[in-house]
Every structure is written in structure tokens, then in C-alpha cells.
Amino acid sequence: MPLGHQDQLNLLKDILSNHQTDCCGSISECEQLERLVKSLMINGNINQNVKTVLEEIYEYSQHGINSSQLDSHIESHQNELSQWVQEIDQFS
Template identity: 65%
Template sequence: MPLNSQNQMQLLSDILSNHSTDCCGSVSECEQVERLVKSLMVNADIHENVKPVLQEIYQYSQSGISSSDLTNHITTNKQNLSQWVTDMNSYS
């Protein structure tokens, strides 16, 4: 069963919140974030104001996938992660 845009936004928010709270994650989570963002960016139901946030999250996921120290990458972006979740929740 495919996820609708609301489910995708919630899943993305959950993953980012977990990264922020736990300051750790996995490459597979970053890959999941990448797939979610790609899907949301082409969805006409997504508010235009959230698309720049999604672009930032996409860059975060790309950097995380290729990072040699994922925990440090997540820790470095802790403040961004919290802000992105807040921003996404304000438009969903």
C-alpha cells in the first residue's frame, strides 16, 4: 500500500526527529529520507513553502549517505533537524 503525502511527511518528520533526539542514524535511514523527499518534491499536494525545506533535507540526506562519520554529520545538523521538523509541521 503506497503512502499518501501526509503519511510521507509524518514518516520524514519521525526519522528527522529521531536523528535529532538520538544523534545517530543509519545510511539506510538517509536513503529513506532521500526517497521520501524526492517523492514529496514532485507531489502537487505539497505546499510550495515547504519545498525549500525539503531541498535542504535532501542535501542533508545526500551528505549523510556519503559521510565517513554519520554520527558527526547528524550531530552537526542537530539544530537544522529540529528546525526542519518544525517547518514541515507548520505547513502540513
């Protein structure tokens, strides 16, 4: 059963929140972020303001997937992680 867009947003927020709280993550989580963002970007029900945030999250996930220092990458984006979760909450 596919996830609805609200479920996808909730999963996206959970992963981002975990990255912020734990200051670490996995390549598979970054790949999951990438898949979620791709799916949400083609959804017509998503607020345009959220799409801007999704583009930033996509870039973050891409850099994370390709990073040899994933934990450092996550640590360097602590402010953005918090901001993205707040913005998704605001527009979803």
C-alpha cells in the first residue's frame, strides 16, 4: 500500500528530526529522503512553499549520499534540519 502525501511528509520530518537530534544518520536514510522528496515533488497537492524546502532537502540528501563524512555533513546542517521540519509543519 503506497503512502499518502501526508504520511510521506511525516516520514520525511521523522528522518530529518532524527538527523538533527542524533547528529548522525545512514546512507540509506539519505536515499529514503531522496525517494520521498521525488515522490512529493510530483504531487499536485503539495504547497508550493513546501516544494522549495523539498528542493533543499533533496540537495542535502544528495550530498549526504556522496559524502565520505556523513556525520559531519549532518552536523553542519543542524540549523537547516530544524528549519525544514518547522517549515513542513507550517505548510502541511
